[in-house]
Amino acid sequence: MGKSRSLLSRTRTRSAWLVLLPMLVTLFVVAAWPLGRTIWFSFTDASLDLMADAQFVGIRNYLEYVKFGDEDGQYYGLLADARWWRSVWNTIYFAVVSVSFETLFGLVIALVLNQQFRGRGLVRAAVLIPWAIPTIVSAKMWAWMMHDQFGILNDMFQRLGLISEPVAWTASPDTAMIAVMIVDIWKTTPFMALLILAGLQMVPQDIYEAAKLDGVPAFRTFRRVTLPLILPAILVAVVFRTLDALRVFDIIYVLTPNTDATRTMSVYARENLFDYDQFAYGSAASTLLFLVIAVITITFIMATRMDLEGKRS
Amino acid sequence: MKTPLWKRLGFYAVVAVIVLQALFPFYYAILTSLEDGQALFDVNYLPAAPDFVNYRTMLTQGVFGRQILNSVFVATVVVIFSLALAVTAAYALSRIQFRGRGLLLLTVLSVSMFPQIAVLSGLFEVIRFFGLFNSLWALVFSYMIFTLPFTVWVLTTFMRNMPVEIEEAAIMDGASSLTIIRRVFLPLMWPAMVTTGLLAFIHAWNEFLFALTFLSTDSQRTVPVAIALISGRSEFEIPWGNIMAASVIVTLPLVALVLVFQRKIVSGLTAGAVKG
Amino acid sequence: MAKVELVNVSKSYGDVEVLHDINLALEEGEFVVFVGPSGCGKSTLLRMIAGLEDITGGELLIGGEPMNDVLPAKRGISMVFQSYALYPHMTVFENMAFGLEQAKLSKPEIRERVNKAATMLQIEPLLDRKPKQLSGGQRQRVAIGRAITRDPRVFLFDEPLSNLDAALRVDTRLEIASLHERLTGTTMIYVTHDQVEAMTLADRIVVLNGGVIEQVGTPMDLYENPASQFVAGFIGSPKMNLLTGPVAENEGAATYGIRPEHIRFSRDEGLWIGRVVLTERLGSDTFVHVKTEGVGMVNVRIEGRADIEQGETVHLTPDARSVHLFYADGTPLSRKFMQ
Numbered sequence: 069m070g071k072s073r074s075l076l077s078r079t080r081t082r083s084a085w086l087v088l089l090p091m092l093v094t095l096f097v098v099a100a101w102p103l104g105r106t107i108w109f110s111f112t113d114a115s116l117d118l119m120a121d122a123q124f125v126g127i128r129n130y131l132e133y134v135k136f137g138d139e140d141g142q143y144y145g146l147l148a149d150a151r152w153w154r155s156v157w158n159t160i161y162f163a164v165v166s167v168s169f170e171t172l173f174g175l176v177i178a179l180v181l182n183q184q185f186r187g188r189g190l191v192r193a194a195v196l197i198p199w200a201i202p203t204i205v206s207a208k209m210w211a212w213m214m215h216d217q218f219g220i221l222n223d224m225f226q227r228l229g230l231i232s233e234p235v236a237w238t239a240s241p242d243t244a245m246i247a248v249m250i251v252d253i254w255k256t257t258p259f260m261a262l263l264i265l266a267g268l269q270m271v272p273q274d275i276y277e278a279a280k281l282d283g284v285p286a287f288r289t290f291r292r293v294t295l296p297l298i299l300p301a302i303l304v305a306v307v308f309r310t311l312d313a314l315r316v317f318d319i320i321y322v323l324t325p326n327t328d329a330t331r332t333m334s335v336y337a338r339e340n341l342f343d344y345d346q347f348a349y350g351s352a353a354s355t356l357l358f359l360v361i362a363v364i365t366i367t368f369i370m371a372t373r374m375d376l377e378g379k380r381s
Numbered sequence: 382m383k384t385p386l387w388k389r390l391g392f393y394a395v396v397a398v399i400v401l402q403a404l405f406p407f408y409y410a411i412l413t414s415l416e417d418g419q420a421l422f423d424v425n426y427l428p429a430a431p432d433f434v435n436y437r438t439m440l441t442q443g444v445f446g447r448q449i450l451n452s453v454f455v456a457t458v459v460v461i462f463s464l465a466l467a468v469t470a471a472y473a474l475s476r477i478q479f480r481g482r483g484l485l486l487l488t489v490l491s492v493s494m495f496p497q498i499a500v501l502s503g504l505f506e507v508i509r510f511f512g513l514f515n516s517l518w519a520l521v522f523s524y525m526i527f528t529l530p531f532t533v534w535v536l537t538t539f540m541r542n543m544p545v546e547i548e549e550a551a552i553m554d555g556a557s558s559l560t561i562i563r564r565v566f567l568p569l570m571w572p573a574m575v576t577t578g579l580l581a582f583i584h585a586w587n588e589f590l591f592a593l594t595f596l597s598t599d600s601q602r603t604v605p606v607a608i609a610l611i612s613g614r615s616e617f618e619i620p621w622g623n624i625m626a627a628s629v630i631v632t633l634p635l636v637a638l639v640l641v642f643q644r645k646i647v648s649g650l651t652a653g654a655v656k657g
Numbered sequence: 658m659a660k661v662e663l664v665n666v667s668k669s670y671g672d673v674e675v676l677h678d679i680n681l682a683l684e685e686g687e688f689v690v691f692v693g694p695s696g697c698g699k700s701t702l703l704r705m706i707a708g709l710e711d712i713t714g715g716e717l718l719i720g721g722e723p724m725n726d727v728l729p730a731k732r733g734i735s736m737v738f739q740s741y742a743l744y745p746h747m748t749v750f751e752n753m754a755f756g757l758e759q760a761k762l763s764k765p766e767i768r769e770r771v772n773k774a775a776t777m778l779q780i781e782p783l784l785d786r787k788p789k790q791l792s793g794g795q796r797q798r799v800a801i802g803r804a805i806t807r808d809p810r811v812f813l814f815d816e817p818l819s820n821l822d823a824a825l826r827v828d829t830r831l832e833i834a835s836l837h838e839r840l841t842g843t844t845m846i847y848v849t850h851d852q853v854e855a856m857t858l859a860d861r862i863v864v865l866n867g868g869v870i871e872q873v874g875t876p877m878d879l880y881e882n883p884a885s886q887f888v889a890g891f892i893g894s895p896k897m898n899l900l901t902g903p904v905a906e907n908e909g910a911a912t913y914g915i916r917p918e919h920i921r922f923s924r925d926e927g928l929w930i931g932r933v934v935l936t937e938r939l940g941s942d943t944f945v946h947v948k949t950e951g952v953g954m955v956n957v958r959i960e961g962r963a964d965i966e967q968g969e970t971v972h973l974t975p976d977a978r979s980v981h982l983f984y985a986d987g988t989p990l991s992r993k994f995m996q
Contacts, residue, residue, distance in 0.1 A: 099500060
């Protein structure tokens with residue numbers, strides 16, 4: 069009796085692992101190991117200069133009750149830190165609002181780009197440009213446009229009669245978050261539009277023709293036919309963008325540094341890691357952010373039962 | 382049956398708004414970069430007296446030229462490394478049946494969703510351990526965390542769609558796995574490699590958090606950090622003209638890439654995301 | 658130049674067995690065709706001989722040596738694929754030389770072998786072209802040429818004609834037949850679902866169905882003595898009439914088989930009487946579908962042109978020596994009146 073697995077498949081399996089090895093080692097060193105260390109640091113008293121001798125301190129960085137004596141005491145640690153909870157709220161607020169608008173605008177742009185009209189290629193290229201501009205550059209560009217004294221945005225809005233006084237978009241706590249969201253929406257809507265457009269282009273054209281022959285009004289065709297068909301594409305795009313929005317850092321760091329109004333989890337973590345020399349505490353914040361994103365990712369993968377093997381049915 | 386005029390006008394109005402909002406900020410950045418002195422602080426919508434002094438300042442004074450080279454170096458090397466690692470890995474993941482393949486793909490995918498901040502402190506330690514702090518290699522190394530999963534993912538999807546029989550013919554011809562990758566698949570993969578390479582390049586070119594954290598001196602920095610850190614002596618002396626000139630310089634190559642490779646970029650972006 | 662033997666060979670994917678206990682011995686220089694409906698396991702069997710599929714159980718011998726654990730390239734086998742599988746980025750010459758390069762042959766030797774194969778197939782003028790500059794037929798020749806250069810002991814063809822249009826298919830079929838003449842001693846195994854290809858090319862045909870061998874024999878063997886109702890229905894064009902009901906029961910069988918060409922047609926008298934439902938005129942032959950009382954629908958071949966109208970009443974007489982009778986499980990009763 070021959071072996072059930074031939075020399076060929078054994079050779080192929082062996083070379084599979086061999087060619088995968090460099091990638092796996094790299095991913096281990098840049099991702100798995102650092103992640104493990106971050107989590108470890110969050111349970112220690114590590115500081116920037118003393119990483120190697122960090123001592124295990126339990127969950128002190130997360131939560132600790134310190135007794136002052138006489139029944140008196142107070143909770144310390146990340147979970148008792150109002151600034152942390154504020155940044156959690158900021159992050160969620162930012163993610164929900166930005167992604168909602170990006171989806172809406174993305175859908176509109178995708179629907180426009182899905183039409184046949186002269187100059188469509190050029191319009192698509194133009195739409196892509198905000199995506200290609202580095203985040204830092206977009207933040208700076210908008211910071212200048214939103215300048216309270218010399219910004220063109222105030223000038224425009226005043227000419228249009230939308231505002232009577234110049235607004236300090238980035239400096240005022242009331243508008244700082246709006247400013248950040250405007251930049252993010254402007255920059256990432258193209259990505260959304262492209263993903264939705266890809267979904268739209270997979271809808272067979274004859275469905276529209278059939279609907280037209282049946283005399284279905286355009287809006288109802290969209291709501292009853294197009295939307296359900298592209299919903300999966302939209303969902304995937306929304307999940308990807310949400311994961312991205314939850315780790316937002318660059319825009320805020322450049323546009324509105326050091327304000328409670330826009331500090332997100334990533335900004336909070338980095339501040340503690342490198343600016344306040346609270347390395348362990350910052351690591352704890354990083355770990356929590358990772359957990360939030362991991363939970364969402366896992367839920368998403370479970371919910372959609374992604375076809376990872378790419379099996380063709 | 383012709384579309385009524387008002388409908389067509391409405392449609393083109395929407396198109397105009399879309400194009401305008403997409404282009405205006407960049408247009409305004411160019412406009413600002415060509416102004417100096419008092420002209421900078423007068424709001425205008427059309428160029429008044431274009432002047433290249435900001436560009437001259439950026440490119441001749443200070444280390445901005447050096448910083449551009451840093452960015453070019455980092456992004457190029459990152460692309461080369463990630464493509465080299467990803468092509469072989471993608472072959473194994475798309476073409477060879479072995480136990481644990483699904484799990485591996487899942488791992489790769491989940492790494493691509495890692496928040497960078499979550500590995501920051503651990504990575505900081507690793508980079509110091511290898512003595513790479515304030516070295517461009519620190520960025521080449523750390524950027525693998527986002528370019529590698531992405532390139533592996535896209536190339537795997539691409540390779541999966543190549544005809545099985547070509548590979549079987551090569552097996553019958555006695556080619557080893559490495560020969561099949563090098564002689565048969567690699568020459569057929571150029572379109573996909575260009576696409577993923579471009580996206581990885583843009584990603585690496587734009588990265589901020591790692592570059593901000595792992596480099597400490599001006600001459601080592603890459604352009605996004607350099608631009609973010611340009612400042613005046615006080616809030617009122619921020620050299621907006623210089624900042625905009627620098628912004629235009631680092632953005633123009635990207636805009637050119639987008640215009641030339643529009644189709645490839647779009648297909649790469651959607652392959653990376655939709656094919657979940 | 659080698660015998661190919663399969664001993665108790667089986668193949669399963671997980672718990673599903675797709676080939677059961679295959680025993681087969683192919684003689685040196687023989688042209689053998691595996692034929693059967695799609696999903697019967699014929700391609701899997703071929704790919705197991707090639708080494709592209711693992712052999713789950715049993716043994717494969719080529720030239721008397723066990724091959725289960727030998728790499729495909731070391732089995733002395735060449736294969737022509739359905740899609741030709743030419744390397745799109747290589748010229749015809751490079752395509753044909755690739756395997757020889759892998760075998761570490763010297764440059765002059767490679768050139769000599771490629772040129773020899775190219776001459777044989779008359780594709781010398783194409784050597785510098787890329788596959789996309791070739792027509793379907795030319796690609797097919799190059800694919801065959803690539804297989805020849807390796808000087809194989811056994812030649813495998815996996816449905817090589819199915820991507821060609823009808824006219825080219827006949828030409829290429831003739832070409833493959835003449836190739837077999839010229840490459841004396843080379844065993845050829847050819848997989849197809851088209852029984853016409855099988856009948857015209859094969860020295861011997863292996864009919865597969867549902868993962869088992871139904872029958873092995875020369876084309877005429879299969880035509881005249883089908884070993885099962887499946888083979889009777891599969892071999893021959895158009896299909897044998899397989900009739901059930903009284904006509905079969907009278908003979909003590911479940912199915913009564915008679916080929917359209919073995920029924921005598923008459924306007925005046927015959928064993929069966931029926932009404933014409935449909936007439937198909939092919940020029941050389943006319944096929945008449947007759948609804949026959951107490952028998953069922955019967956397809957009859959009439960040579961040449963026949964002016965028969967729909968609705969006409971006609972008489973049919975089956976040639977008793979050519980009747981095939983089968984039990985309900987498909988196994989044949991001994992032939993009536995024969996011998």
